[in-house]
Amino acid sequence: MRLPRLPEPTRRALTFWRRSIQARVVISTVLLSAVVFSVVGWFLLQQTRDGLLENRVDAVVAEANGGTAAARKLLDSAVGTDSDADTQRQQLAATIIQRGETRGFSAVLFGPSEPGSRIVDGGATFTPGLDTSSVPDSLQAHFDQDTSTAWTYTDIETTDPDGTTSEEPGIVVASQVTLPADSETYTLYYLFPLDEQAETLALVTRALLTAAVLLLVLVAGMTWLVTRQVVTPIRLARRVAERLAAGQLQERLKVSGEDDLARLATSFNQMASNLQRQIRQLEELSRVQRRFVSDVSHELRTPLTTVRMASDVLHDARADFDPVTARAAELLQTELDRFETLLADLLEISRFDAGAAVLEVDNLDLGAVARRVVDATAPLAQQRGVRVVVRAPEEPCLAEADVRRVERIVRNLVTNAIDHAAVDGEDAGIVVQVAGDDHAAAIAVRDHGVGLAPGESSMVFNRFWRADPARARTSGGTGLGLSIALEDTHLHGGWLQAWGRPGEGAQFRLTLPRRAGSVLRHSPLPLVPTDVAEPVS
Known part of the structure; x- marks a missing residue:
């Protein structure tokens, strides 16, 4: 199945990638640096996030404990003066909600709390606009068997007076108090938003991304400059080598400095000089050889013509000779024919060597x-x-x-x-x-x-x-x-x-x-005959 042809920009990009070592080094370095920066950035963000949340948890737990202590103090001061449980409950809820409005958290008072009871069953007083489903069931189930303070992460859902619903991450801290009027246990839920921590984390993320982009640009620039110092002499050497291959044997590399590249350029120039000297020697030897073959071939024609004339006379008169002499005349004629053919072939070879052969x-x-x-x-x-x-x-x-x-x-x-x-x-x-x-x-x-x-x-x-x-x-x-x-x-x-x-x-x-000057790409006939069996491997 023939693969689809790639678009022209893609083919140009692949060609540039294959031919440019500088591009490969720069792109590879940038990609590896991006991976390293991503791992380091992710680690820093995780550490920052964990630190922010840990500090926030400590702060909100302390705030919740302080609110619970104030609530218990308020309830203790009301003993003996107010035996109405509903009034005490409403006063406690109002105090906690008002405290939350001044300190930036929401509150829920639920009770009486019994094992298995939940806020959805009713009996909860909470900050206006708060969705009580923001309190997770797992935290509510905590008090089915334990009465100690507990906390967890959650998503706090609130509704504005205009009906707009919003949701933000937060922390819920829960603790229990006993109402003196009815000696029942009530649960206090404090919901603290994490908007400040989210803003701080977003600021740190933007700062890290900006720094990573700037570092990648700097790494790409430095890598390009460093590889340029190495690639530029290599490219110059390639151009000089191409000119040497084209026959410009006098081309040399410019040597500057004493580093490894300078020593490489010196060695390259020495190699080019040796090659130039040997090529010139070979050209001179080839020229002398061609001239010798041509001169000898031409010089042999005159004595060969004379010998041919004498051989023809002897060959024509062989009938008058004794058998041995007649046979010698025939052999002489045959070898002269072969010698003339050899001489003609040598002259033809000399024309090929001299580049003088032309087509008609x-x-x-x-x-x-x-x-x-x-x-x-x-x-x-x-x-x-x-x-x-x-x-x-x-x-x-x-x-x-x-x-x-x-x-x-x-x-x-x-x-x-x-x-x-x-x-x-x-x-x-x-x-x-x-x-x-x-x-x-x-x-x-x-x-x-x-x-x-x-x-x-x-x-x-x-x-x-x-x-x-x-x-x-x-x-x-x-x-x-x-x-x-x-x-x-x-x-x-x-x-x-x-x-x-x-x-x-x-x-x-x-x-x-079929047409003179065309480039051959195939032959109409196979090189291996069709009547030949392929060897068994």
Whole structure:
């Protein structure tokens, strides 16, 4: 299944991330710093919150105990003077509620309190606007078995005179008193809001967030500056290395200071100087070698022409010689033919080395080229007892190429296949296959001879290389044919590849672009023959 194409901004961001080490270092440092700041900030907020709540709990418990003590004192002073329980209860509730209004808390007086009784059952007097559901059931249930003062957190719900309902966190403190008039136990609930603590915590949170953002910006800036000091020399070294690779061997890095980067730049410059010196030496040696080959090849033509003329005279008069002399004249003629071919190949190689080879591009039918080459090499194939078959499509397989050079490539491949083809059995044959598509055209030459050992498919194009030095060349080759064929192929911008396996023969594939100057991306023919079984692993 093909994945959907990413949007252009995303692809640019990913490319920038892959190519910029400075961006990766800065972003990674900022992200790690953000994680650290988050953990530290959360810890500080927790500590601040716990400290604020602990202080507030101590304060509200002390305030509640003070209110309960004042209530008990008020009740003690009323003993004997007022025996009406309702009056005492109302006076106690009014006193507690008024105290709460002046000191910023709400109050609830509930009673008589009995095990299992709750405020919802009735009998509660409370601060106006307070929702008695703000007192948790868990705190009310505390007095079913215990009479000690208790507290808990809650959400205090209140209703304003205009009907607006609000809710805020708070603390509920509960304690019990005994009413003298009826000797019943009543429970006092003090509800203290935590709005000041919430404001303080919000202020601390904003301060920590502001500080974290500023610290992240500072960390990003410092990381950018630090990495810039390291990345900038690396980028300069990359640019200089690219210019060196482009042939500007005089380029050097600027050395400043004595730190590690300065020593690296010094070592880089020394390496560049050594490479420049060695490359120039190699260029000079290559130039001398090419000049030597070219000069020797040209100088040999004059004496070779003289020897050729004398050899022709002797060869034409061999019928008048004794058998030994006649045989010597024939051998001389044969070796002179091979020597002339070798000399021509050396001159061609020298032109490739000197960069003087040029193409004469024309529309070329590879199928017609294959047939002409097979017809030209038919006597050699008959001599070897090898059958050569051409498999080409009926329609022309056209490509923009140099006819002379392509014919030379195919002729080298076919004669090389005849030299190494099997001469007995059903496999005594060579198949020349032609195919093409909209972008490329190809010729594959398949033989069923000795094949190639592992690693020899890349060495077979080396100059004067032979798979079997003891094997005779039926076609009288010079050892430079495949090397010249490879150079001709590269001149076209094509591919010349070899496949072989011992005992299963070999296949050479020539692939050319349909249009001169185009870039090859595939070949219409497989490199590995279809009649070859894959090895079992």
